[in-house]
Structure formats: structure tokens, C-alpha cells
Amino acid sequence: MIYLPPLRRLLLPATIFLAIAVFYRSSFNASSLPFFIVHPPPPPPEGIRISISDVQPGLFPTVNATESHLISSTKFYYDLYESNNRSNVTWESQKPIDRPSLNILWQCPAQANRFTNHIRISAIVHNITQIPPQPLRPETRVFWNPTIISLPYWAENQYLVVSRIVTAGQHQENVMCEANVCYVGSGEDAKLGEKPCTDDDLKLLGPAGGMRCASTPIALNVPPTPAEQCHGKYGTYVDVPGFHDPRVFWSGKGEPLMMVNTQSRYACFGLWMIDLRSLHPPLQDLLASSPTHPSLGPLKSYSTLTELTRNPPETRSLIEKNWLLFFPSTGESYIHYDLSHPKNTSARGRTFAKLLGNGFTTGNLTDPLELSCLLDTDATETDEAKKGGTWHQATNSLRLILCERKDPHCKPSPENTVFFAVIHRKFPNYLDLPLRYERHFMVWSASPPFSMLGISQHPILMANETASGWTESQNWDDDPVNAATVAQSRMLNNTMEPYGGKDFWAYFTYTVSIAYAWARTGMEEVGEKNVGFLDDEVVLGIGIDDKGQGFARAKAGDLVQCLRACPGRGMGGAEAL
Numbered sequence: 001m002i003y004l005p006p007l008r009r010l011l012l013p014a015t016i017f018l019a020i021a022v023f024y025r026s027s028f029n030a031s032s033l034p035f036f037i038v039h040p041p042p043p044p045p046e047g048i049r050i051s052i053s054d055v056q057p058g059l060f061p062t063v064n065a066t067e068s069h070l071i072s073s074t075k076f077y078y079d080l081y082e083s084n085n086r087s088n089v090t091w092e093s094q095k096p097i098d099r100p101s102l103n104i105l106w107q108c109p110a111q112a113n114r115f116t117n118h119i120r121i122s123a124i125v126h127n128i129t130q131i132p133p134q135p136l137r138p139e140t141r142v143f144w145n146p147t148i149i150s151l152p153y154w155a156e157n158q159y160l161v162v163s164r165i166v167t168a169g170q171h172q173e174n175v176m177c178e179a180n181v182c183y184v185g186s187g188e189d190a191k192l193g194e195k196p197c198t199d200d201d202l203k204l205l206g207p208a209g210g211m212r213c214a215s216t217p218i219a220l221n222v223p224p225t226p227a228e229q230c231h232g233k234y235g236t237y238v239d240v241p242g243f244h245d246p247r248v249f250w251s252g253k254g255e256p257l258m259m260v261n262t263q264s265r266y267a268c269f270g271l272w273m274i275d276l277r278s279l280h281p282p283l284q285d286l287l288a289s290s291p292t293h294p295s296l297g298p299l300k301s302y303s304t305l306t307e308l309t310r311n312p313p314e315t316r317s318l319i320e321k322n323w324l325l326f327f328p329s330t331g332e333s334y335i336h337y338d339l340s341h342p343k344n345t346s347a348r349g350r351t352f353a354k355l356l357g358n359g360f361t362t363g364n365l366t367d368p369l370e371l372s373c374l375l376d377t378d379a380t381e382t383d384e385a386k387k388g389g390t391w392h393q394a395t396n397s398l399r400l401i402l403c404e405r406k407d408p409h410c411k412p413s414p415e416n417t418v419f420f421a422v423i424h425r426k427f428p429n430y431l432d433l434p435l436r437y438e439r440h441f442m443v444w445s446a447s448p449p450f451s452m453l454g455i456s457q458h459p460i461l462m463a464n465e466t467a468s469g470w471t472e473s474q475n476w477d478d479d480p481v482n483a484a485t486v487a488q489s490r491m492l493n494n495t496m497e498p499y500g501g502k503d504f505w506a507y508f509t510y511t512v513s514i515a516y517a518w519a520r521t522g523m524e525e526v527g528e529k530n531v532g533f534l535d536d537e538v539v540l541g542i543g544i545d546d547k548g549q550g551f552a553r554a555k556a557g558d559l560v561q562c563l564r565a566c567p568g569r570g571m572g573g574a575e576a577l
Contacts, residue, residue, distance in 0.1 A: 096453040097565035101415040104402055104534070105443060105454050108562035112458045115474035116467045117386065118438075119458045119562060123554035125465060125509070125542055126210035130163065130177060130217050133200065142166035143175070146541040146549040147248045147513035149256065151178065152526055154291055157214045158193050158518040159539070160276075160283075162248050162258065163549060172242030174220045176280065177213035184209040191537070191553075192519050211551055220246075220258075220279055223305055225272065227263035229318055234268045245321060247513060248276065249396035252327030254298040254526030256283055259396075261321050265307055268318045273302045273359070293525055301333075306359045310337055315351070315364075322393040325355075326419045327530060328446055335361060339391050339423065339442075340372035340452070350452065365449070373442075373452045373566035385469035389425040389438065395514045397421040398530050398538070399446055400556055405521070405533035417446040418453060420560050422511040422540075425459070427469065434546075436468045437510035441560050454563030462542075462552045466505045476502045506544050513541035517553060532556055 096102055110119050128146055131139045143163040150159055157178035165173040182197035183190040184207065190196075197209040205212065227238040243260035251257050256276040264270030277284040277300065287297030308323065310316050324336045333355045340350040350370065353361040378387045397419045403410035420443045429435040438459035445451045461467065466475040476482040485501045516529060517537035532538070534557035542550045 095565070095568040096451075099415070101402060101413075102418075102453060102565075104557070105560055105563045106565060108457070110562070111478070113475075113478040115477055116470050117458050118461045118467060118478075120461045120463060120465075120478055121554055121558050122463055123552045123558070124208065124463045125505075125544075125550040125552045126181075126208055127205045128161065128163075128179070128211045128549045128551055129204040130161075130175065130213045131204055132177070132213045132215050136216055142547055144547055144549050145245070145512050145543045146551065147246055148539055148541040148551060149248050149250060149513075149515045150518040150529065150539065152286065152290065153519040153522055153524060154289065155286055159211065160248065160256070161211070161213065161541075162220065162246050163217070164244065164246070166547060171240065172244040174243065174246055175217035176220050176276075177215060177217040179211050179213045181211050182209045191517065192522065218280070222260060222262070222272075222274065222279070225263045225305070225307070226265055227268055228265050230263070230268040234318055237268055238263065243272075247324075247396050249325070249513070249515065250526060250529035251298075251301070251325075252333065252527070252530065253330045254287070254529060255301060256287075256526075257302060257325075259308075259323070259325070264320065266309065266313065267316050267320055270320045271308045271323050272305050273308055274305045275300045275302045278303055287526060290525065292523065298526065301357070308335060308355070308359045309361050310335075310351075311353065311361055311363050324393055324395065324397050324421055326397040326421075326446075326450075327399070328448075328450075330527065334365075334450070336393065336397070336421075339393060340370075340374055352450065367449045367451060367569065369569040370449075370451060371567040371570045373455055375564075385427075389427045392424045392426055393421065394424045394437075394439075394511050395422040398514055398516065398532060398556075400443075400560065401531070401533050403533060404535040404557075406535060410533065414445075414447040418443050419446055419450075420444075420556075422514060423455070424510060434508055436508045438467070439511050441563070443560055443563060451568070452566045454560075454565050457562050457564045460559065462554075464505050465509055468504075468508055472503055473501060475504070506548075508545060509550075510543045511540050512543050515539050515541075516556075 097106065108119075110121075112119050128143075130141075130143050143165060145164040147162050148159055151157060155178075157180050159179045159181070160176065161179045162174060162176045165175060167173055181191070181194050182201045182205070183194045184197050184202070187194075187196060197205070201209065201212060222243050224241065230236075230238045240263075243262040245261040247259045249257055249259075257273055258276050258279075259271055259273050261269055262272060277287070277297070284297060288295060310320065325333055326336060327333050334352050335355060337351040337353070338349070349372065350366050351364045353363060353365055355361055374391055381387050398421070400418050400420055401410065401412045402416040402418065420441055423440050423442050425438040425440060427435045427438070439461070440456035440459060442455045443453045445453060459467070466472070473482075473486045476486075479502065482502050489501065515538065516532045517539050520532065520536050534555065536556050537553050538556050538559060540552045540554070542552060544550055
């Protein structure tokens with residue numbers, strides 16, 4: 001009789017079980033295995049970083065690994081999209097004007113100014129000051145180009161403001177502070193979290209109040225980058241220290257990101273990205289202290305300065321600028337490089353690509369059949385002041401659901417969800433310097449293939465803004481009170497310009513950033529920061545004359561009203577690329 005100690009009695013059954021498991025795993029697909037056999041781990045979800053070597057062959061074939069880019073087959077992208085989303089092809093293939101869910105975009109509740117062609121909305125531009133309460137030293141610097149995001153609802157302050165500093169030389173300096181808005185009057189129209197303006201606030205901000213830093217601004221120090229292609233007239237750009245044109249915004253998963261323009265590894269100047277938590281550690285502590293969703297905060301996609309690419313290399317410019325990102329979902333991000341050219345003479349046309357991680361991108365994913373949405377109006381324009389403008393992307397993007405948050409029947413869907421951003425039409429003066437930047441809004445679909453939907457029919461002015469190129473009375477012709485003053489002045493003084501009427505507000509203004517306002521719902525998490533509804537307020541960061549800064553707050557629905565519908569798809573689309 002064989003005797004085995006208690007533990008050794010299990011050796012034979014365990015060996016048999018192990019042999020059976022190995023046999024099953026080597027002989028059957030994972031889907032056919034019994035529940036008690038451990039399955040292999042699932043593939044990683046879409047949107048996270050993967051090694052180039054792991055990309056499916058034929059989908060994004062590597063052209064040149066040393067160039068750090070991937071090329072995609074546009075035909076494959078759209079064939080794959082249509083085969084997997086046939087239920088959506090009908091509405092996505094419709095012309096934007098024929099889609100009922102977009103009707104709100106074409107409505108024009110206000111008349112355009114008969115001289116300037118602007119539509120003026122009720123929001124006003126308020127001032128911003130970087131001088132905090134009880135400053136440590138007198139402040140003599142000049143701040144401009146504010147880019148603004150709202151902070152989480154549990155933060156001590158409302159907003160984060162990054163501004164450029166006017167310097168004596170070519171070098172660039174940028175500072176950041178947390179800021180709050182104060183209100184004037186009874187407070188009936190005050191927003192959540194705002195406090196009444198003090199006498200000291202009004203001394204710095206003016207009688208309408210505004211936004212003020214809560215503490216001394218800190219310098220944002222980003223490491224220098226190499227300039228590989230600064231030749232000829234761009235040779236001096238190699239020695240320009242510091243970054244410029246920063247843009248701050250929230251990613252789809254709640255990362256506070258900053259995109260900057262500085263020397264490039266692939267061109268002379270390019271676009272780079274970094275998580276603001278890497279530059280300002282208190283932000284990390286703030287995002288890790290949510291009272292309702294305790295965590296360490298969103299994982300960093302850009303913990304160090306990372307250059308964004310445009311591919312293939314022959315499509316790059318020596319000076320790259322004005323790119324914007326959009327985030328269809330938590331794990332996806334795309335770069336929108338260029339607008340389509342109104343005369344269809346651009347070699348690029350509209351271009352955008354998907355980010356794959358570490359700044360790597362696909363090739364252009366624009367629908368080959370998409371028709372240009374920009375119009376060339378110079379040929380038929382009779383007013384010389386309206387000729388010669390060029391189009392430029394201006395701000396980051398926001399996702400918008402085309403119904404009101406307060407509407408209980410409002411449900412997000414692919415049909416009613418879009419992205420919007422500010423684009424400028426820039427007009428030069430006789431010295432080829434900026435005369436004015438006309439503010440337009442462009443809207444595109446939030447679902448593949450991310451079709452262009454509409455662009456503002458008329459430039460948008462805030463209630464106290466003016467447009468260079470016309471007289472004071474022409475600028476304020478749409479203001480009934482000022483029009484009456486002008487009429488009386490002309491009758492009494494026989495003059496063409498108003499006596500006692502409104503004057504110019506600024507030589508020119510331009511929009512640097514857009515962000516949803518602080519604590520819209522009171523309990524929103526950082527992953528919801530770039531998603532809003534028509535009745536949500538948007539904060540616009542506004543540069544004034546290249547030497548000042550301000551902001552305005554307006555309902556999202558007021559900004560995307562009175563659009564001109566894009567033509568959609570057509571056989572001429574391929575010629576615009």
C-alpha cells in the first residue's frame with residue numbers, strides 16, 4: 001500500500017488539470033474556451049498610446065520611422081467608416097441645411113449693421129488685471145493675449161489665465177495666475193461664485209468690473225527647443241528665446257493642456273504641447289482633490305514638452321501656427337490644421353489628422369468629397385473695406401450639444417452634437433499691418449467624418465466693440481440710441497460725424513481662447529469641461545491692440561447663431577484638397 005503525505009496527494013490531480021488546461025489553450029480559440037479556463041487579456045481600448053510596431057499592418061503603414069510619423073489610407077478610413085456605420089450614413093451624407101437637428105444654427109434673430117456687416121450681441125468686453133490684492137511690488141509690465149480656462153468647481157478661485165508680456169526685445173515671456181470675476185451693482189445678474197467689486201477692483205478694472213488675479217502671476221518656464229530649418233529670412237528666429245501664442249484648454253479626459261508655438265525639430269517654428277500640471281504642481285493637487293470623484297487626476301498624455309506633427313513631411317510649412325485640437329471622446333484627439341481655401345487654390349485645403357500618441361499623427365483624414373465652406377466674396381464686393389481679408393484659425397475648440405441644458409428632453413446624440421471654434425478674417429492696412437480681425441465661428445460635426453457644417457454669415461461684435469475701417473457713426477448705426485444722437489447732431493451741426501455719440505472702443509481686437517464658464521452646473525468634473533449646451537456661458541479671452549486684454553461672456557447659442565450652411569459633399573470636393 002502506497003502512502004502519500006496529505007499535500008502530496010494533490011500533486012497527481014493538479015498535474016492532470018494543468019495538462020488539460022495547456023491542451024485547451026493550445027487547441028481552441030478564446031471564444032470557445034469554457035468559463036473556467038483563463039482567457040487571454042483583451043486588446044487595449046482605442047485612444048491610448050501604442051507602439052508603432054504594434055499598429056495593424058496596412059492601416060497606418062510606417063513610411064519613415066526617423067520622421068516620427070505615420071501615413072493613413074484616406075480611402076480605407078472612409079470605406080471602413082461607412083461599412084461600420086451604415087445607419088449613420090444617411091444623416092451624415094445629407095447637406096447640413098437639410099438636417100433638422102441643425103436648424104438652430106441657421107436662425108438670425110438680429111439684423112447685421114448695414115455698413116460694417118457685423119452682428120452685435122449683448123455681451124460686453126470686460127477688463128483683466130494681473131495685479132492681485134495687496135501686491136508685493138508695483139506692477140509696470142503690460143499684459144496681452146489672454147487665454148483662459150475655468151477651474152473645477154471645488155477650486156478656491158474661478159479661472160486660470162495665461163498672458164503674454166510686452167517685452168523690450170524679441171524674447172517672449174508668459175505668466176499665469178488664478179483669477180476671479182467681480183460684479184458691479186446689486187448683483188442680480190451676478191454669476192455663481194462672483195463677489196462684489198471693491199473700490200480697489202474698480203480702480204484697476206474700470207466701472208464695469210472684470211477679472212482680477214488672486215495672487216502674483218508666476219512665469220511659465222518651458223525648456224528651449226531646437227530650430228532645425230530656420231534658413232534665409234527666418235535665420236534670426238533661431239535666437240528668439242521663449243515661446244509665444246500659448247493656448248490653454250481642457251482635453252476630453254480632463255487634462256489642463258497648453259499648446260505653444262516655438263522652435264521646431266521638423267521646421268523653423270512648430271506647435272508643442274505640455275500638461276500645465278508639469279509646470280504648476282498645485283494644479284496636480286487640485287485635480288486630485290475632487291470631493292465627489294477621489295483620484296490622482298487624469299493621466300498625463302503630455303507630461304513633458306511634446307512636438308505635434310503634420311504628415312507627410314512634404315505638407316509642412318517652415319512656420320506652423322494656429323492649429324487647434326478637438327476631442328470626440330475621452331480617449332481620442334485630433335488636430336485641425338487648415339481651413340479650406342475659398343478660391344480652391346490651396347494645395348492643402350481643409351486638413352485634420354488623428355493623434356496617435358507622443359505627437360505622432362496620421363495623414364489627412366478630411367473627406368475627399370467635402371466641398372469648401374469658405375466663400376471668395378472679393379469679386380462681387382463693392383465696399384473696398386471688406387476686400388482682401390485672409391482666413392485664420394484662432395482658438396481652441398469646444399464640444400456643443402444643440403439643445404438647452406434646462407430642457408428635460410435634451411439628450412446628446414451624434415445628430416445634435418458638434419464642435420465650434422473661432423476663426424478670424426484678418427484685414428491689413430496700407431502698411432500691411434493688422435487693421436482688424438473679424439470674429440467668425442465655424443461649426444463641424446462631432447462624429448466621423450467630422451464634416452464642416454457652417455460658418456458665421458456675419459462677423460460677431462460684442463456690445464462695446466468697434467471695427468476699424470469705418471467711421472464711428474457707421475460702427476454704431478445698429479444702436480438706436482446712438483443713431484438718434486447722430487441724426488440730431490447732423491441736423492444741428494451739419495456734420496457727417498456724431499457730436500456726443502459713441503467713439504471707437506479699440507483699434508482692433510482678436511479672440512485668443514474660448515472656454516465654458518466656471519461651475520455651470522455646480523458639480524461638473526474636469527472631464528466635462530469642454531462639453532456644453534446652448535444655454536451654457538462661454539468665456540472668450542480677447543486681445544486688445546496687441547497691448548491689452550479683456551474677456552467676454554456669452555451664451556453658446558448666441559455665438560453660433562446665423563451661420564451659413566456649408567455645401568456638404570460633392571464631386572468637386574477632391575479639387576479643393
